[in-house]
Each structure stands twice: as C-alpha cells, then as structure tokens.
Amino acid sequence: MFFHITLERNMQLHPRHFGRNLRENLIAKLMKDVEGTCSGRHGFVVAITGIENVGKGLIRDGTGFVTFPVKYRCVVFRPFKGQILEAVVTMVNKMGFFAEAGPVQIFVSNHLIPDDMEFQSGDMPNYTTSDGSVKIQKDSEVRLKLIGTRVDATEIFCIGTIKDDFLGVINDPTTA
Amino acid sequence: MAEKGGKLLPKGTKSSLTSSHSSLGSSKRKENRPTKSKKGRKVQFDSSIGSTKSADKTESMFDKVNLGKGGKEDKTGNAAKKTPVKDPQPLELKIEQELPECAKCMMDAEALHILQGIQDQMVILSEDPSIKIPISFDRGLQYAKSTGNHYTDYQSVRSILEKLKKDGVNEGELCVIANACPETADEVFALVPSLKAKRSKLIEPLKGVLSELVKLKQSS
Numbered sequence: 001m002f003f004h005i006t007l008e009r010n011m012q013l014h015p016r017h018f019g020r021n022l023r024e025n026l027i028a029k030l031m032k033d034v035e036g037t038c039s040g041r042h043g044f045v046v047a048i049t050g051i052e053n054v055g056k057g058l059i060r061d062g063t064g065f066v067t068f069p070v071k072y073r074c075v076v077f078r079p080f081k082g083q084i085l086e087a088v089v090t091m092v093n094k095m096g097f098f099a100e101a102g103p104v105q106i107f108v109s110n111h112l113i114p115d116d117m118e119f120q121s122g123d124m125p126n127y128t129t130s131d132g133s134v135k136i137q138k139d140s141e142v143r144l145k146l147i148g149t150r151v152d153a154t155e156i157f158c159i160g161t162i163k164d165d166f167l168g169v170i171n172d173p174t175t176a
Numbered sequence: 177m178a179e180k181g182g183k184l185l186p187k188g189t190k191s192s193l194t195s196s197h198s199s200l201g202s203s204k205r206k207e208n209r210p211t212k213s214k215k216g217r218k219v220q221f222d223s224s225i226g227s228t229k230s231a232d233k234t235e236s237m238f239d240k241v242n243l244g245k246g247g248k249e250d251k252t253g254n255a256a257k258k259t260p261v262k263d264p265q266p267l268e269l270k271i272e273q274e275l276p277e278c279a280k281c282m283m284d285a286e287a288l289h290i291l292q293g294i295q296d297q298m299v300i301l302s303e304d305p306s307i308k309i310p311i312s313f314d315r316g317l318q319y320a321k322s323t324g325n326h327y328t329d330y331q332s333v334r335s336i337l338e339k340l341k342k343d344g345v346n347e348g349e350l351c352v353i354a355n356a357c358p359e360t361a362d363e364v365f366a367l368v369p370s371l372k373a374k375r376s377k378l379i380e381p382l383k384g385v386l387s388e389l390v391k392l393k394q395s396s
Contacts, residue, residue, distance in 0.1 A: 002287035036310025046316035102319035
C-alpha cells in the first residue's frame, strides 16, 4: 500500500558543496541516499515529493563536515499483513508461485492455493482447476492476501495466500 | 505435592493449577490415574477449562517432561488434553499501530497521479548522467498504473469513500476498498475482516457507496 509520509534524516555535507547551490546539493544528496532504499518500518521509499524543512547545519568536530537535519515528504510502499493486493505472477513451480507487486516480491505456497488447483508441469508450468476453467501461470494477475512479511537490507519479501474468499486469478493472459 | 508441582512451574501459574486440579478431580480420575501427579511427573489438566496463557505454557512444559515416559498413558492424556480446534482468526489490517501518525494512506490512483508528475520531472533530471532513477520507482509506477486505473477520477472516488468515515471506517480500510474495486458488500467484508464487527451498521451505506463507485469505473 502506498503512503505519503514525512521523514527526517541527518545529511552530512562536505564543505566543497557549500556556496550558492548548497540547498540543491543537499537535496540531490538526499535523493541519492534515500530513494530506492527500504526499511522495515516504512517500506520502500519510492520517491521524494518535497522538502519540508532544512534545519541549521552543525559542524562536526575534527572533520569539517556539516550535518543538516532535513525533513522531507516522500511516497513509500509498504506491505502489511492482512492486506489485499493484486500481483503479477513471475514464476510457477511445484512448491507454489512467485508474484510481484511493485517493488515487493511475494511467494504463495502450494499449501495456500485452493485444493482443487493442481500443479501442471511443462513448457509453461501452471496451477489449474480440475475442470480447466481457472489457470495460474506466468503473467497471470492474481488477487492475494499477505500473511507475512520479511525485510532484508534491500528488499521486502512477503508470503501470501489465495485460499480465502474473493481471492485468486483476476486476469488470465491467455484469454486476454 | 503442590509444592513439587509448583517448582516445575513459573510463578503465577499456581492459581490456574489449583483451579484446574479441582475440576479435574471429577472428570479425569476415571480416565487416568493421576497418582503420578504426586511425584510431579505427570499432571494432566484440560486447558479448555478456563484456559489462560499461563495454563498453555504449563501444558507445553509438561509435554516436554512427559516425553518418553510411557506411551499409552501419554496418548490418552494427550487425547484428553487436546483443545477443540478453534477457527483461526482472520488476519486483520493494522496500519495505524505500525506507522507514525503523520503517514497518510494513499489509494493507488492517488499514488499514480503523484508518481506520474515526478516521472515528468525525472525526464529532465535523467539528462544528468550522475542521477540514476531507482528501480523501486519504476516498479512502483508500473504497479500503480496497473492497479490505479480502475476509476476515471480518483478525487471523486475519495469523496465518495469519505462518507464511510462517519460510520467508523478508517483510512487504511478505505484505501483497501478503493484498491480492490469490490462489486458487492459481501466482498468488502471478506476482504476487510475488521469491518465485520460493524456489519449491521455498515451494510446499507456500503451498498450505496459501491453503487456510486460502479458509475465511476473505467470501461476496460
């Protein structure tokens, strides 16, 4: 789910960046440092939308670097347990399938796929119902519910389920 | 006896033990002979009677103690111990507890609008070779495009959904409803289990909101 949030960060700037373009340099460094990162608390920082406030710089003893407290607004993407979202299937195997929703990877185990769907191996491995009416394969769009999340240094990984009501395939690429 | 039992248990669990012992007296003695309880080896108590967290902890501790001490009695004990399987509680969305208060939940359509604005600016920035556009931005924008295009006008969607706020629906739940594009009220309650408690209060306003949203849906 996307959120618009205000965060604060202490930016250290080398004296060579001081001058007329101090603020621009500070903002450029902030964008370089923060955009694309992820944390467990806020999720992925997708984009910075604006700078609220740049505080007074404090010169560090001994180094000459200056620390500026910067308050900025940004769009973050953070998955939550219990959230419903739509994802695109990227890989299918007998253990389950992998899907992607934005920058987040999701795995749905075969235990969390309805019992009437079975794995079919082949050139295009897929999960299909016994009557062949519903198929989950690469590039299918599925609606799933997140039941767990794990945060690494650079990415967030989730476990999902399609075993509840109103979950499952939305869009089959073969029929589209 | 009680002291021996007490030694094996963490503090604060004695009360549960004593209460369950007394209830056990009538039901359990026919099945099992808790003579061994005197020695502190096996104490079986039905955790379904006044089950508390401490009772469950003691039960797990006694499971470890009972390991490898006779098969039959253990089995019967375990059969008697098993609590009736409860339906697992549906997983509920709890955003407010995990994010700071200043975080504003956005619908995918609103996020799409903002990210597209930033993308236009990025075209200018991308001329500078030192600036790299992060992968998460591309993926976030792609995702917002695929999910945020269900409705023609996100601002009208927002104003329609805001009406549900006075019925106790919070921001996160509103966003889940907007993103999921449900067709019926039953679908809403299935996807957002936290609203089930207010079902009777919400069902009518929800039906009205869904019928208004149908008019705004983009024809695919």
